[in-house]
Amino acid sequence: SEQAKAVIVATGSTPRRAGFKGEDEFFGKGVSTCATCDGFFYKNKEVAVLGGGDTAVEEALYLANICSKVYLVHRRDEFRAAPTTVEKARKNEKIEFITSATVKEALGDNTGLTKIVLDTKNGERVLDVPGIFTFVGLNVNNEILKDENGKFICEMADGGQVKTNLKMQTSLKGLFVAGDIREDAPKQVIVAAGDGAVAALSAMSYIESLH
The missing domain is CATH 3.50.50.60 (FAD/NAD(P)-binding domain)
Known part of the structure; x- marks a missing residue:
């Protein structure tokens, strides 16, 4: 031959799946792995970003230019992202850090995602967001x-x-x-x-x- x-x-x-309940159900209907692809769908709305690496923090900064608020959810207190990038995000008034937290479940209806449930060190917390961007690796x-x-x-x-x-x-x-x-x-x-x-x-x- x-x-x-x-x-x-x-x-x-x-893109790796984060593994929370409802992730597959709402993938493409509120759950995304690309802020530059889908960010404009959430103009002037609140969204969540999941992850602690460079991509997660950089995409949170990108989304802060489009969205009214960005919740940056990370399972640890420390970030793997470059310290200068993290500091820039901390100074951005539109970004709220939620550390030592994981996404427990994504909830919604036939129109798409409406909220996510977090497990945090202070107990369960619900975020009313129509979009979550997951950056947990490739x-x-x-x-x-x-x-x-x-x-x-x-x-x-x-x-x-x-x-x-x-x-x-x-x-x-x-x-x-x-x-x-x-x-x-x-x-x-x-x-x-x-x-x-x-x-x-x-x-x-x-x-x-x-x-």
Whole structure:
């Protein structure tokens, strides 16, 4: 059987589910994983953001420009996000921090989400919000890059992403990646499309170099 001279892998990533009751039921109807995609639906409304990393805090700041109030819910007291970003969020009057708290349940009706129930250190708390944005990490779809022994065939970065150069070339000659699967990907469709174009041109150049 013939083998490919170059391969481009663009399998993307999947947002992790937070795991609270009602999350799947209201996904796309109040539960979102992309503030830049869905933020404008909540103009001048109150929303919640779940998470404690850079993405969660940065998206809370972004939403504060659109929404009337943003509740930033985090299961710990300390944030993994950059201290300067956290400080900027703390100074924003529209953002209320709710720490040592988890989302217990999302509730709503046939129109979508209407409220979320939190478990906090001070007991149960209900937030009347039509939207919650969850940023609890991504699962990179990298299984295809493992050999029969379960080892990766190219050099990987932290978080299961692939190390590449600016040409989208991996450490394995002839193997290129594009989109969320690569290291430092901004997780935006327009960037992934650009990655794909770069990877395609690089793959063509690589094949030409073999002749």
